[in-house]
Amino acid sequence: MKILCSISHVPDTTTRIQFTPDGSALDRNGVTFIVNPYDDFILARAAELKEKNPSEVHVTVLCVGKNGSSSTDSVDANLRKALALGLDEAVRIDAEPVDAFSVASLIADYAKDKAFDLLFFGKESIDYNGSQVPGMVAALLDLPFISYATSIELENGAARLTREITGGKEIIECPLPLVLSAQKGLAEWRIPNVRGIMQAKSKPLHVLAPTGASPRVRTWKHELPPAKGSFKKVEPDRLQDLVQELANKGLI
């Protein structure tokens, strides 16, 4: 059983976001980059599957990205953190991610002749919140796609999954290989232990040159959201004023 976990390299959730003066890019100065939180779910699920069957399951962790100039902006370091959960090998495709299409073509190109049974993705990257890469890889490889998966169980070469839908969950049966994007629920987050961290240091990390398709979409510019002025303070004994204001805005 071969599993591919694609992870993205994103600013830490608590980072104050700032852009370069011309708005063209994120100001990476002083920003700590982490593994995309949704990708932690797939790493944890892959680690569980590996633990159940260590000799049968092989897990590759993949990221398309370049290492930044500071130690807090290292794709390789995040790949090693992923390996520390007990996964087998890491691959970094040495290209700056420009748009989802070019990233997906690089991933699909890497995966196409490797016979992965499961291709795991997070539901979205918390930087661009695009939710595009996983479905694009599925389409490029012509594999079934299960989006917003909240569980996956394997039996006899097939999978039983649940996926989030409006107002509930859908249960799906699907043969392998398949592509999924993970929502909370797929697995409990894991923190690597010291032994895992030590072992990860000597696990293979391959750096590959990109063989890429050209991007179709680029960022025109970034802006910060309009700053909220100070809020209107409502005294607990003047709630009728608030109700009136909300009603004036058509909210009540």
Added chain:
Amino acid sequence: MSAVLVWVETTEGRVRKPSLEALTAGRQWADALGLPLWGVVLGAETSSEVSAIAGEYGAEKLIRILSPELRSFVVNAYARALSALVREKNISYVILPQSYDGKAVAPLLAIWTDAALFSGITQIPEKEGKGFRARRIAYSNKGIEWVYTEHLPLIVTTKANSFIPTKSPRKWVEEDFAFTPDARDLRAKPVGVEKVTTDKIPLTEAEVVVSAGRGLKGPENWKIIEELAQVLGAATACSKPVADVGWRPHHEHVGQTGIQISPNLYIAVGISGAIQHLAGVASSKNIVVINNDPEAPFFKVADYGIVGDAFEVVPRLTEAIRNYKAQHSS
């Protein structure tokens, strides 16, 4: 050329809000481009009611792709059907609703039609030089990204609650488009559905959301939240720790790791406003914060703030709304 195409998604035969938003965006875009607006409906069957709704929201043609294999949503099959249509009719502009299924279909459709994709746009794409640019929310509500492309076809998904469903009735015609999915595209088989919100408004579609956090102290205290939600016709939500300890069901958890929403009104009760919580709610149009700690970070993004004890303020707010409604309903 030909038209702007909108997928009119139906659930149990009904057109849902994300599709009305997509049709509204579609009408605006079609007008800006001087093109007609077409809707497309997929399924095993449809009704004239669905076509009529599409017509009411501005579609001039409703294309029906009907096949027994399309009875349940299977993303590969739906994306394949749409791409056959887009290719056959030479369509350059497509809008998909920002629903679970719309978001799932978009990237596959983009690949199979060789299109560019903008996801979660808040305004229709505008012409810029040789291409189009559009505004979207990025960095979990902490940034705005303008995306640009010169590539056609261009597919977009609309951000929830960015386009207010607006009627713009047109004379419409219906047309059938023949398509039978290949077994390859039906490898994933939906075998059942677990409903969690049968009688309530789904959180992702609610215009008003009342949400509460650890400040409520225990699950037995949620009655005041539910009453407030009820007078407002609102959906209920909660912070992550509250769902984690089982005070509230997981499907109510909003934020970075939960559901992302942007209702017209978000009322946060006893929630501190941690950055991971705000990541899921900060694009709400109006935010009311009720918290007994004047230093709670949530106040920084609030439009209205009430410093006070939730157990006193919430029932009084419910009462004040009831009174207002009683006075203003003739």
